[in-house]
Amino acid sequence: MDIETLKLLGAGLCMGLGAIGPGIGEGYVGGKAIEAMARNPKMADKILSNMLVAMAITESTGIYSLVIALILLFVV
């Protein structure tokens, strides 16, 4: 395999494998937040903003793999 093929393969694998963890994590965060909102609708606003922040943090590993995939595709 030449280097171009390996680059494309690496970028695809990086993004695909890196998306597994954040997917599970965000689903967990969202599910729990909705559970909490259903139990206590008065707190829904506060829970929503906290949920968004928590989701963004969970997402960060996915974003790292995205950045690495982009670097592999367009820079290296």
Next chain:
Amino acid sequence: MENAPHISIAPEVLGNIAGVAITNSFLSSICVSLILIALIFYVRVKLSIVPGTIQLAAEGIITFFYNQLLDAYGDEKRAKRFLPLIIGLFLFIFLSNQFTIIPLVQSVVLDGVDVFRAPTSHFSLTVTLALITFLVSNLIAISMSPWLYVKNFIKIGELLKVRCAGDLAKAFLDIFLGVLDIIGELAKVISLSARLFGNIFAGEVMVVVIASLSAYTQFFVPAPFYALGLLSGLIQALVFSVLSLSFIAGMHTSMEAAKEEAKKHKEEAGKRKLAAKSIS
């Protein structure tokens, strides 16, 4: 791949002014700053008891961050001191994320190079913003007490109190934890900047790739992705400012706690000395 769109992580250079390269993201960040300044003056001049739409939005943003800061600090004076920094970060990032949504902005092309580009899709800008947060939080901690700040990261204090083998292991664990703290502090910069950059740049790349797939996907198909970009731009701006707020407040309060503990430690030592004196 022959009709693949031109995508580059580095921004395109438009020209040189006195040896400094003017890139398209730099130009747009200046435009964002000008828009922001104009908006601020507009709100300031139009200030009234019965608020208009923009004033209402501004009041909402200020109240939201003020409440967040109050939660983090529990102190009105300090919350007011950090309010401008956090709101400035939020507004700048929010406007930069949404900059390319402005009609016709993306159609301005000079010599085959886009004149405008979302400023936050340039890694240098997001790193700079993250460094501002990093420097503010650390400089405040240093100015509060340089000695305790160094002690927080380089924990060789335990090594001096070693009495037996178990203590030695604990002391080395402490040193290791201090090194981890240093790495964690640096990782904050990378995670803050890479998150913002990754989200915005990926949104742009997605739109470009989908628009260039075929002639049929040029017009209406990218619309949902633009909508997604709008939402994620708002959320990323919110997340960046809330996280930097919590970093700054966390550093501040932890330093305060360390100071308090050191004070208590000193008092206790003084008491013990007194007790020893009274016994003798």
